[in-house]
Amino acid sequence: MNPSADVVVVGGGVVGCSVAYHAARRGARVVLLEAETVGSGASGAAAGMLAAQAEARGPDSFLDLLLESRKMHRKLGAELYEVTGLDAEYVWEGTLRVALSEAHAEDLSEALRWQREAGLSARWLDGAEVRELEPALSAGISGALYLPEDGQVNSPRLVRALALAAARNRAEVSEGEPASGLIRQRNRIAGVRTARRKIAAGSVVVCGGVASGTLARHLGIRLPVAPVKGQILSVETTTPPITSNVWDEECYLVPKRDGRVIVGATEEPGTHDRRPTLGGVAGLAGAAIGLLPHLARRPFAGAWGGLRPGTPDGRPLIGPAGDPEGLLIATGHYRNGVLLAPITGDAVSALALGEQPAVDLSPFSPLRFEGQR
Ligand code: GLY
Numbered sequence: 001m002n003p004s005a006d007v008v009v010v011g012g013g014v015v016g017c018s019v020a021y022h023a024a025r026r027g028a029r030v031v032l033l034e035a036e037t038v039g040s041g042a043s044g045a046a047a048g049m050l051a052a053q054a055e056a057r058g059p060d061s062f063l064d065l066l067l068e069s070r071k072m073h074r075k076l077g078a079e080l081y082e083v084t085g086l087d088a089e090y091v092w093e094g095t096l097r098v099a100l101s102e103a104h105a106e107d108l109s110e111a112l113r114w115q116r117e118a119g120l121s122a123r124w125l126d127g128a129e130v131r132e133l134e135p136a137l138s139a140g141i142s143g144a145l146y147l148p149e150d151g152q153v154n155s156p157r158l159v160r161a162l163a164l165a166a167a168r169n170r171a172e173v174s175e176g177e178p179a180s181g182l183i184r185q186r187n188r189i190a191g192v193r194t195a196r197r198k199i200a201a202g203s204v205v206v207c208g209g210v211a212s213g214t215l216a217r218h219l220g221i222r223l224p225v226a227p228v229k230g231q232i233l234s235v236e237t238t239t240p241p242i243t244s245n246v247w248d249e250e251c252y253l254v255p256k257r258d259g260r261v262i263v264g265a266t267e268e269p270g271t272h273d274r275r276p277t278l279g280g281v282a283g284l285a286g287a288a289i290g291l292l293p294h295l296a297r298r299p300f301a302g303a304w305g306g307l308r309p310g311t312p313d314g315r316p317l318i319g320p321a322g323d324p325e326g327l328l329i330a331t332g333h334y335r336n337g338v339l340l341a342p343i344t345g346d347a348v349s350a351l352a353l354g355e356q357p358a359v360d361l362s363p364f365s366p367l368r369f370e371g372q373r
Contacts, residue, residue, distance in 0.1 A: 005031045005172075007352045008192045008201040010179045010215065014043035014155065014338050015330050016207030017162035017173075018345030019352075024169035028353055031199055032163070032171060033192065035178035039159035041209045043337055045274070045306025047232055047254045047262040048155035049245050050339050053147040054095040059118040061363040062315055065343060067120075068359060072342035073153065083168050086161040089154035089257045095245040098130065098137070098144040098291070104249055108145040121149050136241035136294050141248075152245055152254050155338050162341070181218065182327070189326035203352035205328040206321075210272075210307040212331040221321055224369050225332045227272055227307035230265035231280035233288070234301040237261055241294045250287035260301060263288040274305035310334050317366035318344055320351065328352055329366040 007023045009016045012034030020032040034040075049055075050073055052066035077090040099105035108124075115122040123146045130144045131137060167173050183191040183198060191200040206223075208215040216223040240255035247253075254262040266280045281303050289296045311317060311332035321327040330348045333340050347357035 004200050005029045006202045007031075007205060007349070008033065008199050008203075009205045009207055010192065011207035011209060011211070011331070012038035012159075012163060012173065012175065013041050013207065013209045014039070014159045014162065014341040015209070015333060015344050016205070017159050017166060018341040019205050019207055019330055019348050020166040020171045020173065021162045021169065022345035023349035023352055024166045024171040026349055026353055028349070030166065030171035031201070032166060032173045033177050033179050033194060034173070034175045035211070037175045038163040038173065039156050041211070042306040042308055043159050043209075044156045045230070045232060045304055046155040046338050047252065047264040048153045048158070048338055049095070049252065049254055050151040050153060051095045051147070051245060051247070052339060053115060053120055053122065053150055054097055054245070054247060055336060055339070058114055061360070063118070065359065065364070066336065066339060069340045069343035070149070070151070072346065073151065073339070076342050077153070080158075080161040080165050084161050084164040086157060086164060088158040088161050090151060091153070091255075091257060092149075092151040093244040094146060094148035095150035095247060096125070096130065096134065096144045096146055098141045098246060098248045100138075100140055100142070100248055100290075102142075105143050108143075112145050115147075122147055134242050134244065134246065136292055137246065138291055138293060140290070150245060153338065154256065158338065158341075179215065182220065184324060187324050189324050203326050203328055205330055205348055205352055207330045209331060209337070210309040212309060212329075221327070223317060223329065223331065223366065224312050225309045225317070226269065228310040228334065229268040229271050229274060229305055229307055231268075231276045231284060231303060231305045232265050233263040233281060233284050233303045235261045235263065235288070235295050236299045236301045241292060246291060248287070248291055251284050251291065253288060253292060261288075261292070261295060269310065272307065274307050276303040276305050280305075308334050309337070312369055316340060316344070316364050318348060318364040319361045319366055322367050
């Protein structure tokens with residue numbers, strides 16, 4: 001079978017669209033297969049925080065990946081705008097991890113310590129300094145870890161811009177076309193089957209988010225990906241009352257450029273039902289008003305849910321699937337799919353085209369749980 005594509009990407013979330021864009025930009029013939037519409041899964045639901053430092057738990061290879069990808073986002077917005085005319089609405093105003101209790105302040109001080117030791121920009125603000133930076137925040141905040149280099153983006157717009165930029169680089173973006181099976185030739189994956197065609201390919205990349213486990217099973221491989229539901233609310237404001245991402249133990253607030261404040265997010269494993277619940281909405285609404293009392297007087301603009309693709313250690317699965325050859329995995333990004341999309345797209349498209357990725361992906365190998373089953 002002669003390849004009709006160099007790379008077939010299975011899944012059109014932010015990671016799949018980024019792989020497709022980066023591979024197409026490298027000159028590859030790319031087909032992206034999306035079962036529904038691009039961004040219809042977790043990335044379309046995400047609040048879009050690019051909170052590399054706020055999400056990190058310590059100085060390790062995962063932090064390096066988060067930081068490198070955050071750096072790539074800083075260039076990606078302009079690049080996508082130039083290719084597509086779509087503005088993904090990046091905001092680079094940092095994250096405030098605020099403390100409402102003494103115990104949380106101690107945890108945040110520990111994060112401050114290791115972040116500064118690692119040479120990262122991080123500062124402690126006392127309550128008065130927090131309100132100087134963000135006057136609308138609650139008087140109950142005793143202090144905050146301020147991470148000025150974090151940012152945020154409009155995630156659904158970013159996905160659309162990546163898909164469009166892939167298409168502008170001659171990728172075929174096919175919505176409503178799920179992959180139904182892999183084509184094997186001896187010990188190699190030679191392409192993908194769908195209900196209406198066979199696509200021969202040099203490499204196949206599985207980027208199915210929470211659907212990756214099921215998808216992989218259909219394709220004859222096993223991936224440890226499980227859903228962790230996140231509920232999100234949106235509140236309308238005319239002028240956002242805060243500028244940075246604000247995050248306490250109960251919720252985070254992400255002020256969008258169009259005036260909405262996005263409130264996230266629950267963490268609920270064990271369900272595939274992504275509909276918001278009354279308890280989820282009530283919990284987030286109460287926590288959000290506690291942080292930013294002003295929100296109590298603003299119109300509620302909606303609630304939705306998404307299913308994060310969780311893995312046993314909370315880190316993504318990126319790299320070759322092992323045996324058979326020709327199959328790559330880029331999924332399981334859990335809380336950080338939007339943030340990690342650029343680096344994953346760049347590294348995986350390099351692998352798919354037989355090049356050396358710019359980062360060491362070995363800590364994120366999809367094979368690392370083998371033998372633990
Ligand atoms: N990235 C934030 C979340 O998953 O809730």
